[in-house]
Structures are given as C-alpha cells and as structure tokens.
Amino acid sequence: MGYGAYVLKRVLLIGPILFGVSLISFGALELLPGGPVEAAFGTRANPELVEQLREQYGLNRPFHVRYLDWVGDIVLNQDFGQTIRTERDVSTLLATSLPPTIWLAASGALVSVFIGIPAGIVSAVNHYEPEDYLATFLAFLGLSIPNFFLGLVLILVFSLYVPIFPSSGFVSPLEDPVEGVRTLVLPALTVGTAISAVVMRMMRSSLLEVFSEEYIRTARAKGLTRALVTNKHAVKNALIPTVTVVGLNFGYLLGGVVIVEQIFAIPGIGRLTLTAILTREYRVLQGSLLVIALLFALVNLATDLLYAYLDPRIKYD
Amino acid sequence: MSMARKTGGDEETGDRGVSRRTFVGAAGTTAATALAGCSGGDGTPTPTSGGGGGGGDGDDDSTPTADPAAAQRGGTLVAGMQSGLDGRDPHLVQAASTLRVLENIYGKLVEIDQDLKPVGQLATEWSVSDDDLTWTFQLREGVMFHPPESRELTAADVVYSFERLLNEDTGSPWRSNFTPIANVSADGDYTVVFEFDEPYAPFLFKLSSGGYILPEGADDASDYDIADQPVGTGPFVFDENVAQARTNVTAFEDYWGTDGDGNALPYLDEVEFQVIPEGQARLTNLQSGSIDWAVTVPPSQADSLEGSNSITLSNIPGTFYDYVGHNTTNAPLDDVRLRQAISWAISRESIVQGARFGYATPTQDPIPPASVWKDLISVDEPYSQDQARAESLREESDYDGEELTIQVGQQFPAQVNIAEIVQQQLGEVGITATVQPTDFGTMISNLNEGAYDLTIVGWSGFVDPDDMMYLQFHSGETFNQSNYSNEEVDELLEQGRQAAGDREERAAFYDDAIDIIAEEVPYTFLEFNDELAAWRNSVKNFTHISTGTPRFRDVWLEG
Amino acid sequence: MTLLDVSGLSTEFRTDEGVVQAVNDVDLTVEAGETVGIVGESGSGKSVTALSMLGLVDPPGYVTDGTVAFDGEDLRQASEKRLQEIRGNDIGMVFQDPMESLNPVLTVGEQIAEAARVHDRFGGEGVDWLERSLLGNFVPRRSARKRHPKSWAYAVEMMRQVGIPEPEQRATEYPHQFSGGMQQRAMIAMALVCEPDLLIADEPTTALDVTIEAQILDRLAELQAERGMGVLLITHDLGVVVETCDRVAVMYAGQIVEQGSVEDVFADPAHPYTRRLLDAIPDAKRGEGRLRAIEGNVPDLVDMPDACYFAPRCPHAHDACYEGVPDHESVGPDHVARCVLHREAGALPWEADGAGDTAMADGGDGTLDTEEGDR
C-alpha cells in the first residue's frame, strides 16, 4: 500500500475522533445548567427578552436538530455561528485567534527540538561525565518548573530588569518579522522548556541504545571521524523515537499554550477558549474546542508521517 | 432591561471582557433656574459650556484652555487598554474598555466634564418647559458624519438614534435609562424635542452615558454595516480592529471641534488602542516606551511610578466603589442587628491598604468623592471598626454560628483579597464566613435569584444620586439584589427623581434616604477606588476624568 | 617486512565485579598474502583481540599493554586521527552479524561509497561539513548518487565484485531489503573498497548457512589472491580454518595457547587444549560413539591464578602447571605451545598411549556452539 494511500487512511481516521469531540463539546455545554442565554446575559433579564433570544437562536428546537444544524454550518460553509452577547461572528473570531496559537505552538516545538536534541546528544556522547549529569539535571528542572512561574520569571528578567524582549502582545512574523520574532521569544521558551526536557531525555536514551549497535562499530571500523559517526549514523536512528515523543506531547504543549497566552496576552485560541468558558460564550467554546481537536489530530498525523519518512523500514500497511 | 454592575476587574488584572461599566450621568439642575455657563467648581480649568436650564449660551467648543499655540500636530498615540472591543455598536455595548474606544468615535448630545457635570457636545443649548415635561435641544450646526455617510448631522439623526435605543428589538442594555421618554421629535433641522409623562430629573446625565448619536437609517445602510463599520461624529474614524489585540482609529479631517485658537482638531493622526490585560505588562510597556498612555495602573505598582521622570501618574478620586452586599431576606441575615454587627466588624482602612495599597478612600455612601453631591448627601452616624459593639450586636441577634458564604468574582483578585480581609475580620468578632470565588456570570445570576448570603462586588460610573440609589434600594427594582424594601426610602427616592428644585433641595431627599439605608444595612459601603492612569511626559493636554473615560480629541504628542 | 606484528597485547575490562583480563599477552604475526586464523571457544577473547588492534575498544575496556606494529608503525602510539586514516583504508574489517552491522536508515550504496569518500579515494567527493554536522539530518539533499557519482559507481562495482546481482538497483535499497548473505557480501565490499593491505574478518560466516558460507569464503580467497591481502580470520569453526588458513593461533581464556602452521597444529597438536579441541570433531572415519566434552567450564577471567589457565581442566595437569603461567615453548619450526610438558624431559603423555584419551566434544558438527552474545 503506497504512501499516499496510508496518508488517506490516516486522514479518514480523524473523522470519527472529530465527530466524538463535536458531539461532546456541543452536547455537554448545551445541556449544562444555566443555558447559553441566561448565563451569557447573567442578569435578571426580563423573561420575554430571554424567550425572544432563545427563539432567535432556535434554542428551543430538539437537541439533534440543533446539533446537525451546527455541524452542517461548519462543514458546509465554515460558519461557526454567532457569539450570543455581541453577535460577533465566531468564525472570524476563530480565524483571527488561530494563527497566534499556531505560531506559539510551532515555536515552542522548535525550541524543544533545538534545545532538546543537542542537549541529548551532548549528554549521551559524554555518558556518565559531568556534562551528562548536568544536562540530565537541567532536563528534570525543565520538566518540573511550572510554565507560568517560568513565564513570570522570564518577564521579570528579560523585559523588566533587562528590557530586550516585550512582555506581552503578539505581532505576526509575516507582517513584521523582527518584531514578530521578538514577541515570540519569551513565550516560546516558556512553552518549549518542558517539552525540551522530555525530548532531551528521549534523545539521550535512544542515542545510548544506538551507540551499542553493531553498525556504529562498522562505521568506526570504516575510519569515520567520531563526529560523523555520531551526527550522521547515530543521530539519524535516534531521531525516530524522539520525533514521536514531540508529537505525543503536543497535547502537553497545547495545554501550556493556554496558560502562556494568558501570561503574555497573546490573542490566541487558548485564551479565547478560556474567556469563552468564563463568560459562557458556548458557540465560541464549541467552535474552539473543535478547532483544537482538529489541530491535535493533524499534529498526530504529521508525527506519524514524519516517522514513516524517517524510518525506511516502516511499511505503509 | 438590566444594567449589570461592574466589579474590580477593571482595576488590576485582566478584565475578562465581562465587566459592564455603566456610565450614568448625574442629574444637572432641573428646568426652571437658568444657570449661566458654570465655571469649574474647584478651580480646575473647565470648558465654558452651556449649563443645564434655559438659555444656556454654550459657545463653540469645550476644549480646556491649554496653550494650543505650542501644540504639535501629527503622530500616533498608543494607548494600553485592558481588553479588546466587545462589539462596535455603542447602543449594544456596556464593557468599559469598549466604551472608552467608542467615546472617541461617536458623539452625543451631552457629555460629563472633570467635575462630573453635564456639558454640551453636539447640543449647544437646551431648555426645559415649565412643567418639566418637555426638553428642547439646539443642535450644533456644521457637524459632519464620518465617511461613507459624510453629511451634516441633523435632528432626524438624533430622533432615529433615540427611537433605536427605545426599540425593544434593538435589545440595548441602555434602554432602561430612556424608557421614561414618551416621545422624541425633530422640530426643523437643528432642534430636537423630548416629551415625558412625568418629570425626569437625571435625564441630562442619562444622555451623557449611552446616548450616542448614529446616522439615520444606519441599520439598513447599503454601503456599510453599522455593526462592523462604526460611523459617528467623533474626532476619530474607525480604521481597523484585530480581536483581542488592537483597535486603530485615524483622525477625522471634517471633525467639527477646534481648539482655543480655532485650528482644527484632533492634533493626533492616529490612536492605537492595544490590548494588554496584565497590569504589570501595561506598566512595563509604558516604561519601555512601546505605549504612550495606560489605563488603570495597578495600585501595587503606582508607588514605583511616583518618582519616574519620564512618566506622569494621575491619581484622582474615581467613581468605582466596592461594597459588601447583604441578602436581607436570607436567614440569619434577615436580622438587622447581625448586618450592623458585620458593618461594625469591618475596618475600611485595612481594606484600602491591604487590597488597594492606599489608592482608595473609605466611604459610607455611594456618592463619588469628586461628585458635586458629596457634601450634600452623607451618613449622620458613620460606621468604623468597633469589635466590641460588633460582638454585642452579634450576641443580641439570633445568629448562632451558621457559616455565611461570601461570593466574589474569581476573575477579580483585588476583590478576592477584600473578601479574605472581610472573612478574617468577621472571624475576629465570632462570625464565621467562607470565601467562595465564583465565575462572574454565574455569581450575577445567583445575586439576582437571591442565592447568596454576602457578596463583595462594586458599582461604577454613577454621577447622579438617582442612579446611585434608585435601582439598588427601591423595592422591587432590577438591581435591588439585597431584596431590601422600606416604604419611606421608596418615597424619598421617587421624590428625588421628580424633584423640581435645585440641587440642595433634591439632595435633601437622598440625604434622608442614605441615613435609613445606613441604619438598615442592605449594603456595607467600603471604599471608592482612585482612578489611576499614567502617560509618558510626551503626551500633552490630556484631561483625566473620574469615570476614567479617555478623550484624545485635544491631546497632542511632543517631539 | 611482516604486515602485522602484534606482541604482548593485553586488554582488560574494569567492571563492577572486578577487572576482566579479556586479552592476555597475545603475540601474533600476519604476513602479506597470508591467512592467519584465530580459533577458540566463544569468550576466549578472539574478537576483543581484533578490536584492540584497531583501537576500537571503548571504556570500560582498556588496552593496557603490547605493541601492534602494522607495516612497522605501532598503532597503539598512533593518534585517533591517524587510526582513522588507517581503518577502512589500510585495514578493512568485517563483522559477524550482517543483519546488525549495516545502518538500517542509510542505503547500502551510500554506506559502501562512504568508505571510499571518507578516505578521499575520488578527489572532491569527500564528506562536507554539512554531512558531518547535526543539521545534515534535517536538510534534505540530492541523492547520494548525484552528489558523488564517482564513489557511487565504484561502490556499485565493488558490489558486483563480491557477487551481488543487479548492483545498480540494489545499491539504492536499504539493508532490511537484503538477505543475510547479501548483507555480508555488502560488508565485505565495504571493507575492500580502499583495497586494504590487511582484512580482519571476525566470524564473517557464522550467521550464514553452509552453502552461502562456502561462497563467501571462496570469494574472500579469490580477492586475497588478486590483491595479495593479508587476512586475519577469527572463527570458532575448525573446518573453516583447515580450508582457508595458512597458520592458526588457538586462544583460550584470553591467551594464545598454541600457534603454528595449520598442518603442524592439526597434525600434531602440542597443547592439551588444542588436542581436546581437535578431538571434538566427530571424524566420520573414527566412528566413535559418544563425543566427550571437556570437564568444567571456561574460567571467568577475573584475577586469574598465576598458573596455566587450562590446568583445572587438563587431564595432564601436575604441580609444574601451577607454578606460574607457562611461556611459549618451541615445539617445532614456527610452532609454539604454552605448556610445561614441552619443557620437561620424557615422552608426551599422549604419544605414549595413542591419540584416543583426549577426545572432547562440544557441538555436533565439529563447531563449538556459540552462546548468544559472543562478540
């Protein structure tokens, strides 16, 4: 079965999961106490207005009708409905909130790769040397430091005492690359640290395993320099399990994004979801949970495809 | 329809886009006595403007008499706001941050000045009929609307705007301010007449909050959508909005306003309202110069700005006050002695210091310190912390140790701190209470349904005593969440609303009412928070108003 | 000038249980064009000896003594850089387990060509900095064939020489797409790319079935004849030694206990251990019944006694054997054995009453079975 067919099969697999997520996010929120209208307005709004709004949003129709209507809008014309209180179009809200989150998650993953992998190599090559113990301890530290505490400390150091990076806001690197990158540095570091710890330990353990493999000795017997043996032969093999770890931890990364967006005031989908939960904007919440789940599924797919690309032994069955 | 309240969020950390700051203008003088242009109460330069009453001769404009000659034109002022636009239609929005932006885009007949008094904006003068039932406003001529309307403002636009506000289908949160209006009509191009069935003293102040003027036929305009593209008469035109990030407005060339020497306003080319929810972050950006002006500086950081030579910290008494709300029908709080015990147990000074770092003034009543009504309405027998008296009252009452819950909005840490202080001080007099942070939306529903014992929450933006007390303490009114009912107080509030006499006369009713309210403790008033704003020294000629509303029409940037 | 002259080579492993003397005072020589076999039970130190020669022993293993003269140059004094120039260039090495010895994520052609490129056989096709750096894994590059066509073609040619059919196509495939035999041929091709003077083959055919084994060994012999290459063949298969080696060294417990020409050693084994080894081969002619095993088991090489290591299992052990490690006693021209019997007067015990008593047996087909993990 060719690579293309494998990809198609994986994409089709996303369908059922998205269906499950949409059902839960739609159902759970609609049926909870304090229906959308009462909660959104939150005041002793006079009954007729509440009734009128329920009519207007068709909230009195049976559950499945409303669910199919909602999903239909999304699938057919990408219309996620309206926010209740200010009639803002949810689709545009989601559209504007998605890029910052993607930039943040991607830069977080990048940080985790560019810190985690070299650190993993250093500590594997210097196995049981001081560098190894130091790197491992830092990795544990990275894993244990709460990202919001790290974020606050980074703000304190890098935008208060030594003001080089802005402490909040988001500029899309597409519009203004320099400013864009500057605003992303601290948040990316905050989000990426924990994952870089996981990547580093994964890289270290898989490298140690690879070093004991026969083909490494063959490479050395061919007269290759130590750097070539490590960077070309060993790392290429060790990357395979490490890549899957980054993919597996995307959920962890996304969790971190929600909090980091709050600290650095990045108008991403994490913050949108958090505000939607607190202000009971159900349409926004349902839409954003669906988008996050889709993001999640796509990343898992990307990890698998990268895995198949890196390891020629994988057959696409 | 409701006017929800606004809690501490606006002060410090992220205002979760939930807050509703209601601006309600205080009632000016009523009809009969003509009052020549009233100059500022406490010597601050006030705009020469038409006062209330007949024959007010409002001259051309209301800019403070700064030295306009040195004013430099151009530049972009970046303002750090607490949250993004919650909507773009001024008739449908109540969130503080949103209204602060729309204030610079839309115009209104009457606005509030530094002394919280109504002054003319689109209306040059106005008069009231002898029976106080008909208000007639003269419109300023030559006022242009923003593109794509780009035409002169006429009475028809004003009539259209108020009919839109009164129309239930619009679903405007401001509607209850204007329901007393029986009819609004245009008399020619530049005169608008409002008719009432009974006198409505606070009308001028109601106009100054929420009475925004939209072009006629805005809802079904073909070439723009009013919900996305605001079209007003203000000094700046809506340019762009990026959700949760920033809103840009650019100077309106045909703006009617001019400065003292007659050169056109506004001075600035553009204003960018940036969303920076974290108070600390707003401050950092202000210090680093990436923003020029910052709303609500966190009190905890205010001291560090005092000494700064590049930043001006403006600290004026605000219109936002915190209070302990009692649910007077919910045992054991139905016993007034327990409520009094609670009032005597609380030290307002420690709340001002603990929760607001000293940037607040203790209060016994809902009258803002800066308000002209302050010295006319006051509680004769004020409360202070007296633990012995509190304990004796508690023993007298039929309270026997039940645990009271204090509900507070979880999004507003300052108020959660107040709740913790109150809980501690109640504990010291034998009243056990627990703090229950709840999602703000849910909490408001609980307060409406009476599903609470005590609550820490606040009101803001009130300038007229009617707004401070009528809807809160009159039996059965929408905001009487304490379920408080006292005929005498109802009687006094109704008289206050319809009183024809001058301010002293009208104040008398409220002064009596507040004494009864203080006695029966539906509320324990705590403190009025200072209105803190800060801007770089390059920002010139900014007028800081107690309601916190930023008007950039006559502001200019140096260098 | 002897191609390879190893003397006094010792290697130890410092483990938690103590210091394991894996290789103990080994002397060995290989002439150009000659094939020398090292034979012994698994765990006798055969592989470690070979790896020690090339400096491929990593901690906790350390080469503690001896000289490894290759073409007159002592490799033990050579810098790592110099060793890298020699490995794969002047000395080629083939390992036992083909399935494990090729990098699974690189094409076979690339791995073979790499041997040539590393030693700059074709100017300008050397390894560039990007390939050496970590970034090389992330930056997509043109296929190996386009980047360095000459070394690729040479690799394909080498694959044809070792008998791999359709080498152009096979070169682009990955190791897991090769059979065991083909992989071993690829390994040999890789080792011979730079036409080394010496080839060290560590159990090259152990993992293969007999027919493939024969083809590989014949191919090796042909290549050796063509190139006048010295071959050091490490095996536990006495049959292989007989067919391919000129001289043989028998190792036991890290020591060479006997060394000499194949004819001498097989005809008249001078060390009791060698005799037991040879008697383990079931001789169809002799038609013995049960094969006899050597009593006891291989010593664990930790703080060995100052005596003949084989004494505990030797039927002729006597006091002399326990008074220090015996030296190489000359038994004939170019035939030595580390046994005190040759020092003492009188007939050798096995000469007196005929061959029979030293039979020992192990595996069925004359090969000593190897436990998993003998490397």
Added chain:
Amino acid sequence: MTETDQSTTDQTTGGGSRPLPGAAAAETARRVFAESRLALLGLVITVGVVIVAAFAPVIAPYDPTAQNIAEAQLLAPSLEHPMGTDQLGRDVLSRVLYGAQLSIQVGVIAVGVAMLAGVPLGLVAGFYGGYTDETVMRAMDVVFSFPAILLAIAMVAILGQSTFNVMLAIGITYTPIFARVTRSGVLSVREETFVDAARAIGDSNASILARDILPNVVAPIIVQATVSLAFAILAESALSFLGLGAPPPAPSWGRMLSDSRNFMESAPWTALFPGLAIMVTILGFNFLGDGLRDTLDPQNDTESGGSI
C-alpha cells in the same frame, strides 16, 4: 564467562514488567531504592514534602491566614519572616508550608480518581480486547484530544469552584493515561502461560483479572501514578494561577503565585518561594517516578511526559 563489550544496556528478556507479588513488595522496594539513586533522591524529597504537609501546623511559625496589613504588608525576607510577607501581611513561609497540605491532598486524590476510573477501563479493554477495547480506546482518544488544562478549566468553571471539583476535574483528565498504561500492561501479560493455566482450571474472568493480571500490571501503574502526581500538583497550581483552583483562604501555591503577579518587581519573594516549592515537589516526584521506571518497568521508557 561473557565477554563484556561495549553494550551498556542489558536486554531484559521476557514479556511484560517483572512480576511484583504482593508479599515481596517490601523486598522489591528495598531493591529499587538500592539500585536507583534517582529513586532514592526522589523518595527523600517527596517524603520531606509529605512530612512538611503533615506537620505544617507544628512547623509553621505563624497562622497562615493571620493578616497584619497595618504593619506587615509586603515585608522583605527577614529573620522574623524568613520568606517575607504577602499583600495582606501574612507570613509567606507559613503559607508555603500549609500549601504543601493542599498540593499533596489534591495530587493524591486526583490521581486516586484517575486510577479508580482509568485502571478498570484499561483492564477491561486490554483483557477482553476486540469491540470493547476499540470503544474504550476511542473514547480515551476523544478525551485525549482536549488539552487537559482546558478540560479541567471547563469542568471547574461549570461545576463550580471547590477543592473537590478541582480534584475531580484533574482526576478525570488523567483517566485516559491510566487506561492506556494499564491496557498495555494487560496486553503484554495476557499472553503469559499462567493466565491460560488459570483459565484452564475454570477461574472466572473477574478473578483472573484481579488475582493474576492486576498484580503483574501494578508496576507500570505505580510508575505512572508517581509521574501523574507531579503533573496533578502542577495542574492544581495552574488552575489556581488562573483563579480557578481551591478557594481562599486555603493557602495554595498556585494562587500565591497568581496574587503576586502584580508586584513581581517590587516584591519578588512573594512569587519566588511558592514557585520554588512547586518546582521542588514536582522534581521529587519526577525523580521518584523515573527511578521506579528504570528499576520496575525498564521497557516502558517512552512514556510521554503526561499532559497538563
């Protein structure tokens, strides 16, 4: 005699983790902590934190909720107040000590909830396989596709903010991880002969699950429990940071950190010490979890970092 060679990792053969019969648990524990210094260090830290939590009332110099705004608002660390005081004049050291109580309590109960829900699901899915396995695992995937923190926030915001709801929310978000770990443990043990033997003598599925399979799956579950404890504490402090954690005045590290956000510059100690407390506790659990994994369950070293 085996030639020790370059191979440094010993390949333990045999499917599944080493069986952990109940009786020998103590002996196994001794072996674990002897073998892995990491686990020992982790144990020392975690036991230290638990002791602090248990004896907080004794150790703490002041009452953590006693306010003293007039004299002691935001005092720098001094002999009197080793960790300084906070905005309401409360002693930070006492609050950090009492905070340990809340964190441990939330962590343990949340993980308990996750195990109570996740382990049975995993057992059933792994043991019966086929249709049940598919549905349970797909359901877990759906729960997995929400970032745990959002799920927890939604639950707390909707169910109301109480310590119990916080624990329940975090517990539910970790159920899928335990289901997966248990399932993979069961799958590898199910093929063992002693399971077939038990089935052969007529044991009911339930008793096979309880007596034969569960004890042999305990090791990965213990390892997962330890690591999840670390992340549960992290999750509670994150929720408190967002104002959704356990309600005041119970001192919670996350809330202390959140409250100090606005005077990080002028009073950094109010943020530093709670932050360090969280970090040290989680470091301890991570060390313990890692050490246990290396000794009890060596195959399973690709365990994802757990999601918060």
